[in-house]
Amino acid sequence: MLYFQRGAPDESMDDDALRAGLHEALDAITRGGRGKKVLALPPDITRLHSRAGQLTVYAAEYLGDSLTDIMPALGTHYPMSDEELDHMFPGLDHGLFRPHRWRSDLATLGRVPAEYLSQVSDGAVDYDWPAQVNRLLVEGGNDLILSIGQVVPHEVIGFANHNKNVFVGTGGAEGIHKSHFLGAAYGMERIMGRPLTPVRQVLNYASDHFGSDLPLVYVLTVVSPDEAGKLHVRGLFIGDGYECYELAAALSRQVNFTLMDKPIRRAVVYLDPREFRSTWLGNKAIYRTRMAMADGGELHIIAPGIREFGEDREIDALIRRFGYRGTPATLDAVAANPELSANLSAAAHLIHGSSEGRFSISYAPGFLSREETEGAGYRWGDPAGTAMRFDLEGLESPRVPAEIPATGWRKDRDGEEYFFIDNPALGLWAHESRLKD
Secondary structure (H helix, E strand, O other): OEEEEEEOOOOOOOHHHHHHHHHHHHHHHOOOOOOOOEEEEOOOHHHHHHOHHHHHHHHHHHHHHHEEEEOOOOOOOOOOOHHHHHHHOOOOOHHHEOOOOOOOOEEEEEEEOHHHHHHHOOOOOOOOEEEEEEHHHHHOOOOEEEEEEEOOEEOOOEEOOOOHHHHOOOOOHHHHHHHHHHHHHHOHHHOOOOOOOHHHHHHHHHHHHHOOOOOEEEEEEEEEEOOOOOEEEEEEEEEOOOHHHHHHHHHHHHHHEEEEOOOEEEEEEEOOOOOOOEHHHHOHHHHOOOOOEEEEEEEEEEEOOOOEOOOOHHHHHHHHHHOOOOHHHHHHHHHHOHHHHOOHHHHHHHHHOOOOOOOEEEEEEOOOOHHHHHHOOOEEOOHHHHHHHOOOOOOOOOOOOOOOOOOEEEEOOOOOEEEEEOOHHHOEEEEHHHOOO
16 A cells, blocks of 8 residues: 655655655554554665665654664664664654664574575576564564665665565674675676566565565655756655565666766765765765766776675675675675675675776775775775865765765866766666676
């Protein structure tokens, strides 16, 4: 059922409109007495621009004491700090927040058969897949679970959110590893910006066969910048089925996908230090631009907040050990090393984070050394020097600049052209020569 829908490419929903839309939906959802005990599943700080934090605040305003638990859908990410909670969820009692421990706090609802994964992936994988969620979703006694987040192009599943927020965001190690590797094995350039992909089909199978008893309602935003770089909520879709996702994905494809009129020979991507502190997250700079990059091109990433590779110590160690060496080297490493074969999401990330030798990747991280950066397979750049070269002084500092240039074509100090992207998490860029059927 669809409880609320509003969206268009030129829409701009302010705080009052978001509050009113969510409260209108909650009026309908709770009309029959539902909503006496509610669990909210927003994303974490790595989805700061989703507006999910504010929507969680608005849900708390409406539900009062009925909102008993808030669990950020961390996936493999680090738990949020008190400062991050205050920034993303202003005014909410920290006592409402529950951690998701992705290696232990799990309930397995069922297993999607290997035959189905092989079928939807054209034979790329032949393992089964566990439909796992945090135990609180099953054992918490909730009569309503609000899954809140942003639909935007995504490298593993095509478009982020909906039941990904549940089965991956509150899922377990095996499910996260296998779903990520499924996407990598099938081919990320066949996935990004497509609403129905092998990974999405597997999650839908899990929803249909094992998740029908979970009292889920999805609250989905679509966010994009205008030409000046200011962010706007282009749509809000709330429902308990697939229609809300399909509407949001269709709008996101309109506003978050940019088809370039020529391949990009030089790109510079900025990673906001409030949102990106690891290459695990920051490699969106690679994922979201790879289909626009010219063969032999240069990708430069200014990343003042990057201090590590993985959002998990075990995965961080694997990335440091094996590096971003491309698909053949990664598959060989999986076959030869039980540590990597037991962490397939790390292997998938190593594949995703390589250009396969097609274009160069230079990182200018705030807290990783040249030795660490080059050891992982990237070129190293000095943050200040890179910012100066591209006439972007101020972006090299962990302090968030007052003004960040808008995405678009710019010129460096020598008058040479490059394409600048101020936040890769909000878009997908491609040239028609790289689009796959």
